[in-house]
Amino acid sequence: MKTLTALLLLLTIFSLPPAENFYVVKVVGEVLCNNKTLKTGDKLTEENILHFSGKEDKIYLLSPNDGYFLLSPGDQEKESKKWVVALKKAVIPQNKYYMTATRSSNNFSSFEDVYDLMGFFREKVLIVNETPFLYNTEKIPLDDKNYLLFSDLKGNKKVNLKIDNNSFSIAGDYKDETFQLTYVTSAEKKEIGTFSLTTKSRKAISEELAVFFNNQSGKNSSAVYFEQIVPYISEAYGNTNMEVIKNIIDKDLRVKVAKTNLP
Numbered sequence: 001m002k003t004l005t006a007l008l009l010l011l012t013i014f015s016l017p018p019a020e021n022f023y024v025v026k027v028v029g030e031v032l033c034n035n036k037t038l039k040t041g042d043k044l045t046e047e048n049i050l051h052f053s054g055k056e057d058k059i060y061l062l063s064p065n066d067g068y069f070l071l072s073p074g075d076q077e078k079e080s081k082k083w084v085v086a087l088k089k090a091v092i093p094q095n096k097y098y099m100t101a102t103r104s105s106n107n108f109s110s111f112e113d114v115y116d117l118m119g120f121f122r123e124k125v126l127i128v129n130e131t132p133f134l135y136n137t138e139k140i141p142l143d144d145k146n147y148l149l150f151s152d153l154k155g156n157k158k159v160n161l162k163i164d165n166n167s168f169s170i171a172g173d174y175k176d177e178t179f180q181l182t183y184v185t186s187a188e189k190k191e192i193g194t195f196s197l198t199t200k201s202r203k204a205i206s207e208e209l210a211v212f213f214n215n216q217s218g219k220n221s222s223a224v225y226f227e228q229i230v231p232y233i234s235e236a237y238g239n240t241n242m243e244v245i246k247n248i249i250d251k252d253l254r255v256k257v258a259k260t261n262l263p
Contacts, residue, residue: 011142020046022061025211026236029057040207052083064216067228108135114190121181122193124238129202131241132167149182174199206252213255222258
C-alpha cells in the first residue's frame with residue numbers, strides 16, 4: 001500500500017504542468033526578487049515575489065507563451081518600505097497591476113512636413129546612438145533663420161542638435177527629460193509639441209531585444225518583431241526610428257525579420 005501511495009504521489013508530481021518562466025526585458029527604477037536587484041536577462045518563475053522600491057518603478061517581463069507584461073505596484077499599499085507584487089497573481093489579465101501593449105506599428109522613414117514633426121515629437125521619444133532623422137529640406141528648411149528650438153522645461157539643459165544636409169540628429173545623454181519643441185521661421189513660431197526624451201546606446205537596446213529572441217526560439221522572428229517588439233518599444237520608449245531597431249536586430253542579433261507583418 002505504501003509503495004502504491006508513493007507511486008501515485010510521484011505520478012501526480014510529474015503530471016503537474018511546469019512553472020512558467022518569465023524573462024526580464026527592462027527595469028525602470030529598482031525591482032528586487034529574493035533580495036537581488038533584477039536586470040535585463042534575469043529569469044523568474046510565476047512563484048517569485050517582486051519587491052518594488054518605489055511607486056513609479058516598473059518591470060517589463062517576457063513570457064514565451066503569452067508575450068510580454070508590464071508590471072508596477074499601482075496604487076496598492078506599501079508593505080515594509082517596499083511595494084510587493086506576487087508574480088503569479090499579477091500576470092492574470094484581470095488583475096489591475098497587469099498591462100500589455102496592444103499591437104501597433106511605427107512606419108517612420110522621414111519628416112515630410114511640420115505635421116510629421118508634430119506627430120513624432122510628442123509624449124515619449126527615444127534616440128539610439130544619435131539616430132539620424134531625414135527631413136524634407138523644402139518644407140522644413142533648417143538654417144540660421146529657420147530652426148528647431150528645444151526648450152527644457154526645467155531650464156537646466158539644452159538639446160544638442162546636429163544638422164547635416166537633409167538629416168538631423170540629437171546628441172547628448174537624456175533620461176526621461178521633458179522638452180518643448182518649437183519650429184521657428186522668419187514668419188512665425190510653430191509649436192510642435194512637448195515630450196520626454198530618452199537616449200540609449202545601441203548595446204543597451206540590443207541586450208533588451210535579445211531577450212525576446214533568445215527565449216522564443218520556436219517562434220517566427222517576424223511575428224516576434226511585429227507582435228511583441230514593436231508594441232514594447234512604443235510602450236517603453238515611445239516614438240523612435242524603427243529602421244534603427246530593425247538594423248540592430250539584423251546586424252547585432254543576426255535575426256531576420258520581414259518588412260511587413262502581412263502574410
